[in-house]
Amino acid sequence: DSGVTQTPKHLITATGQRVTLRCSPRSGDLSVYWYQQSLDQGLQFLIQYYNGEERAKGNILERFSAQQFPDLHSELNLSSLELGDSALYFCASSVGGARNSPLHFGNGTRLTVT
Amino acid sequence: AQKITQTQPGMFVQEKEAVTLDCTYDTSDQSYGLFWYKQPSSGEMIFLIYQGSYDEQNATEGRYSLNFQKARKSANLVISASQLGDSAMYFCAMRGAQGAQKLVFGQGTRLTINP
Numbered sequence: 001d002s003g004v005t006q007t008p009k010h011l012i013t014a015t016g017q018r019v020t021l022r023c024s025p026r027s028g029d030l031s032v033y034w035y036q037q038s039l040d041q042g043l044q045f046l047i048q049y050y051n052g053e054e055r056a057k058g059n060i061l062e063r064f065s066a067q068q069f070p071d072l073h074s075e076l077n078l079s080s081l082e083l084g085d086s087a088l089y090f091c092a093s094s095v096g097g098a099r100n101s102p103l104h105f106g107n108g109t110r111l112t113v114t
Numbered sequence: 115a116q117k118i119t120q121t122q123p124g125m126f127v128q129e130k131e132a133v134t135l136d137c138t139y140d141t142s143d144q145s146y147g148l149f150w151y152k153q154p155s156s157g158e159m160i161f162l163i164y165q166g167s168y169d170e171q172n173a174t175e176g177r178y179s180l181n182f183q184k185a186r187k188s189a190n191l192v193i194s195a196s197q198l199g200d201s202a203m204y205f206c207a208m209r210g211a212q213g214a215q216k217l218v219f220g221q222g223t224r225l226t227i228n229p
Contacts, residue, residue, distance in 0.1 A: 002158070033216060043205065043219040056216055088157060092217075099147035099209050100166050103217050105159035 003027065006091050006106035014114055018079040021109045023091030025072055031055070031094045032074040033103060034066055038087040049074055050096070081113045116141045118206050118220035126226045127196050134181070135191040135223050137206030143167075146210045148189040149217065150180065153203040162204075165189055193225075201227045 003026035013019055025032050034046040036059075045058035049068035060066075063081075068074040078085060088110050092103035117140040127133045139148065150162040165173045165180045173180040181190040189208075193200055203224050207217040 002160075031215070042221050045216040045218070048216055050215075058216060090159060092159075096215075099145055100164060101147075101209075102149055102161045102164055104161060105151075107156075107158045110157070 002104040002106065004091060004093050004104050004106035006109050008109060009107065010110050010112075012112045012114065013081060015081055015083060017081050017113075018077065019081065019111065021076040021078070021089055021091070021111075023074045023076070023093075023106060025074070025091075025093030026104055029093035029095055029104070030072065031096060032068055032072070033092045033094075034060075034074070034076050035090040035092065036087045037090060037108070043090075046076070078111070083113050086111055086113045116143070116146075116208055116210055116218045118208055118218055120206055120220035120223050122223045123221075124224045124226070126228060129198060129227050129229050130195055132192060132194045133196050133200075133225065135193075135204050135206075135225065137189045137191065137220060139187050139189060139206070139208050141208065141210060143210040146208055148180070148182070149207045149209070150178070150189075150191045151205045151207060151219075153205065153222070155202070159205075163191070196227050198227050198229060201225060
């Protein structure tokens with residue numbers, strides 16, 4: 001058990017809808033990262049938050065947004081969903097951004113857009 | 115920009131044999147970290163081992179070791195005495211010291227251990 005909690009585990013929704021994925025980092029970890037894993041794109045970095053502030057942005061679509069709350073949990077909001085958004089979405093956390101600090105991943109939320 | 119290349123899409127190994135999973139990387143950072151993760155069919159990402167760019171010794175964690183060759187920019191994972199439970203996807207990743215603090219992942223290698 002990595003200590004990172006993601007909910008829900010599975011999500012099935014229709015095109016055009018909006019969903020929210022939730023993540024609770026490991027106790028003591030200030031950084032939260034969101035990744036998207038799809039068969040054709042592999043593991044793609046979306047966005048990072050550190051202690052409530054956005055720290056880095058990756059290949060995140062404008063239809064997607066995220067935030068980290070004062071209690072350090074994070075939410076990833078996906079709107080105007082398309083079939084191509086179907087993927088496994090991971091949240092990961094780390095103590096900070098040091099190069100020797102591994103990311104600890106949650107079990108992921110599998111999103112299916114129909 | 116950082117890049118990880120894993121050239122073996124799939125590998126098949128007999129149980130109890132040792133296996134080496136290849137990873138090469140490219141970065142302009144002088145200081146960086148290299149990581150290996152395991153993803154079983156259940157989907158979770160499990161951190162296995164870390165190697166720092168300035169570490170002189172190869173990292174080891176139980177049956178996992180990292181064959182780090184800095185001049186060749188390679189960081190191969192070696193699994194000794196493979197077990198059926200080692201069947202999974204394995205990802206090599208790196209993290210630089212500057213700029214974005216994200217992990218950059220390779221495309222992964224699917225390892226299958228045969229009994």
